[in-house]
Amino acid sequence: MQLFTNTLNPDAHPFYEQLRGRKVSSHFFIRRNGEIIQYVSCLYRAWHAGLSLWQGQTRCNDFSISIEMEGTDYVAYEDVQYLKLTYLTRRLLRSFKFREIVGHSDVAPDRKTDPGPFFDWARYLKSLE
Secondary structure (H helix, E strand, C coil), X not given: CCHHHCXXXXXXXXXXXXXXXXXXXXXXXXXXXXXXXXCCCCCCCCCXXXXXXXXXXXXXXXXXXXXXXXXXCCXXXXXXXXXXHHHHHHHHHHHXXXXXXXXHHHXXXXXXXCCCCCCCHHHHHHHCC
């Protein structure tokens, strides 16, 4: 949670040092237990994509809504996370005109791996039908 509110102490762990001075935030975060937390209004920019490019357009933070999911590149997501992700996405689709749904690994492949190899894109996209 501290990461998405810019209160993470970079001295708390050697890995966090690389985040010193960077703005990081997300519109939504889905915990492993399915809890949905909103950090930034969808009407405002969140700092989630960083240096990014999608379909020839840079600065993806300027035109996207971020949903982060608690997890790693080494563990599958929980069923309840998919349920909550579907619920949240359907609500967002009713309010906003999305052209596409992509991961950070699509817009910043040299720097980001999420949602990672254990994210089941087919399952998620089918749940939106």
